[in-house]
Amino acid sequence: xxxxxxxxxxxxxxxxxxxxxxxxxxxxxxxxxxxxxxxxxxxxxxxxxxxxxxxxxxxxxxxxxxxxxxxxxxxxxxxxxxxxxxxxxxxxxxxxxxxxxxxxxxxxxxxxxxxxxxxxxxxxxxxxxxxxxxxxxxxxxxxxxxxxxxxxxxxxxxxxxxxxxxxxxxxxxxxxxxxxxxxxxxxxxxxxxxxxxxxxxxxxxxxxxxxxxxxxxxxxxxxxxxxxxxxxxxxxxxxxxxxxxxxxxxxxxxxxxxxxxxxxxxxxxxxxxxxxxxxxxxxxxxxxxxxxxxxxxxxxxxxxxxxxxxxxxxxxxxxxxxxxxxxxxxxxxxxxxxxxxx
Amino acid sequence: xxxxxxxxxxxxxxxxxxxxxxxxxxxxxxxxxxxxxxxxxxxxxxxxxxxxxxxxxxxxxxxxxxxxxxxxxxxxxxxxxxxxxxxxxxxxxxxxxxxxxxxxxxxxxxxxxxxxxxxxxxxxxxxxxxxxxxxxxxxxxxxxxxxxxxxxxxxxxxxxxxxxxxxxxxxxxxxxxxxxxxxxxxxxxxxxxxxxxxxxxxxxxxxxxxxxxxxxxxxxxxxxxxxxxxxxxxxxxxxxxxxxx
Numbered sequence: 001x002x003x004x005x006x007x008x009x010x011x012x013x014x015x016x017x018x019x020x021x022x023x024x025x026x027x028x029x030x031x032x033x034x035x036x037x038x039x040x041x042x043x044x045x046x047x048x049x050x051x052x053x054x055x056x057x058x059x060x061x062x063x064x065x066x067x068x069x070x071x072x073x074x075x076x077x078x079x080x081x082x083x084x085x086x087x088x089x090x091x092x093x094x095x096x097x098x099x100x101x102x103x104x105x106x107x108x109x110x111x112x113x114x115x116x117x118x119x120x121x122x123x124x125x126x127x128x129x130x131x132x133x134x135x136x137x138x139x140x141x142x143x144x145x146x147x148x149x150x151x152x153x154x155x156x157x158x159x160x161x162x163x164x165x166x167x168x169x170x171x172x173x174x175x176x177x178x179x180x181x182x183x184x185x186x187x188x189x190x191x192x193x194x195x196x197x198x199x200x201x202x203x204x205x206x207x208x209x210x211x212x213x214x215x216x217x218x219x220x221x222x223x224x225x226x227x228x229x230x231x232x233x234x235x236x237x238x239x240x241x242x243x244x245x246x247x248x249x250x251x252x253x254x255x256x257x258x259x260x261x262x263x264x265x266x267x268x269x270x271x272x273x274x275x276x277x278x279x280x281x282x283x284x285x286x287x288x289x290x291x292x293x294x295x296x297x298x299x300x301x302x303x304x305x306x307x308x309x310x311x312x313x314x315x316x317x318x319x320x321x322x323x324x325x326x327x328x329x330x331x332x333x334x335x336x337x338x339x340x341x342x
Numbered sequence: 343x344x345x346x347x348x349x350x351x352x353x354x355x356x357x358x359x360x361x362x363x364x365x366x367x368x369x370x371x372x373x374x375x376x377x378x379x380x381x382x383x384x385x386x387x388x389x390x391x392x393x394x395x396x397x398x399x400x401x402x403x404x405x406x407x408x409x410x411x412x413x414x415x416x417x418x419x420x421x422x423x424x425x426x427x428x429x430x431x432x433x434x435x436x437x438x439x440x441x442x443x444x445x446x447x448x449x450x451x452x453x454x455x456x457x458x459x460x461x462x463x464x465x466x467x468x469x470x471x472x473x474x475x476x477x478x479x480x481x482x483x484x485x486x487x488x489x490x491x492x493x494x495x496x497x498x499x500x501x502x503x504x505x506x507x508x509x510x511x512x513x514x515x516x517x518x519x520x521x522x523x524x525x526x527x528x529x530x531x532x533x534x535x536x537x538x539x540x541x542x543x544x545x546x547x548x549x550x551x552x553x554x555x556x557x558x559x560x561x562x563x564x565x566x567x568x569x570x571x572x573x574x575x576x577x578x579x580x581x582x583x584x585x586x587x
Contacts, residue, residue: 208449
């Protein structure tokens with residue numbers, strides 16, 4: 001018992017501070033400036049647009065799976081619903097794209113709310129399979145629904161098609177908001193409970209964590225942001241199809257991003273999103289092979305870096321960024337202790 | 343003083359398997375209430391029913407004057423029921439301090455600042471203070487058991503449920519646990535303690551219940567219960583002829 005006190009842990013270095021904040025702000029401002037001043041070429045901005053949205057989706061999937069233990073394989077349902085909302089609002093009702101995005105987000109939340117009553121009774125595998133089946137069912141529904149032109153899909157008909165630069169700005173803004181929301185959420189009391197839930201749901205409920213409320217909050221946040229991503233993708237592509245809008249590839253990409261970057265870390269999905277988009281653009285030159293290669297990479301990462309790139313780095317080098325860690329002794333009380341000892 | 347907890351004719355189980363049969367007992371405020379019984383007699387199931395992981399099909403559970411029979415676990419925790427698990431279940435990815443902080447913040451409705459004091463006090467009571475920044479997943483078995491208690495204390499319970507906290511410990515460590523429980527009693531907690539280590543039950547409890555087949559077999563002062571014929575029988579399985587249903 002006594003000898004253990006000598007192994008008193010070298011504490012984890014938490015690199016979040018004023019410096020980190022400044023770096024983040026500088027990067028964000030730079031990204032805005034480079035976009036607005038057209039320093040980036042249209043092609044670069046198209047990549048960046050994808051990167052921003054995939055980071056957003058990865059972050060959301062991470063919030064659900066990495067923190068609340070809800071491993072969903074059906075998040076594409078929100079992409080599809082939002083994409084179709086944009087298409088229907090703009091082409092059938094001749095409204096603006098903003099209306100389309102708003103309606104998509106609202107329907108996404110309402111849909112998530114209804115699903116939650118069924119889904120939250122399940123855990124683990126059952127939850128994953130149920131979410132997937134629901135997404136498939138919705139796809140089949142859209143495939144035969146005359147209102148959305150069945151399997152032929154719809155086009156997005158906005159008066160002025162948003163320029164690449166505008167889409168870039170929207171996606172960047174969405175990503176920044178998403179990251180701030182998730183970071184702030186994890187720093188709250190609810191966030192502390194979420195981290196506990198991730199480790200053991202039953203034990204966390206017996207120390208007072210309200211599991212249903214926490215899960216619902218996360219699920220709703222995810223559905224809003226993923227729906228907004230879906231809406232923006234639809235705007236960029238200009239059309240929606242049941243097979244591609246509700247395809248499981250969306251969720252597969254989110255899973256890949258999170259596993260590659262590191263489950264349960266804030267920085268993981270950011271790095272994962274960047275790598276995923278670059279990799280998938282590169283692999284587009286090798287049609288047919290791309291999914292096999294992505295799959296192989298995922299397997300290798302799971303075997304050799306089970307904590308993902310960021311997770312492994314943090315463990316090896318004993319640091320954390322965008323940490324949700326709570327330290328027991330802020331500087332003040334350490335000083336008090338020293339005073340008492342003196 | 344009044345009763346802090348009453349079980350009245352409780353039937354409960356998992357799915358179709360019924361484990362508790364017509365279980366009734368009551369715990370007085372401020373006492374240490376020991377529970378013994380052979381393996382599989384429903385001691386841990388009783389805890390699960392008490393904290394709300396399973397809901398009884400029959401009977402009522404009254405805690406502190408309030409009917410909690412069908413209440414959710416987190417609600418009961420807020421009312422003041424704190425439990426430890428027989429097999430420790432720490433939040434492995436969090437530090438020892440964070441484990442207890444979760445309990446203080448969610449279980450006792452503190453904010454993170456005031457919760458910190460509660461958490462540190464719990465860690466001191468359970469001698470984990472020096473290890474507070476270690477990841478809970480890296481603790482030894484003894485320390486995990488300590489953490490179970492610290493986390494339960496973090497929720498500021500009125501009633502503390504200890505599930506075999508002395509099992510698997512050495513003689514000296516068992517003495518430490520007995521001392522810790524006595525201190526907790528002095529500090530005003532009511533305690534229900536499930537244990538197989540007989541010594542702890544005789545030394546530290548005020549009342550002792552022996553369970554058998556999900557039913558209370560005998561309740562009374564610790565020593566007479568220990569020495570009774572019935573208890574000897576269920577443990578040694580002398581006579582099994584009155585097997586029912």
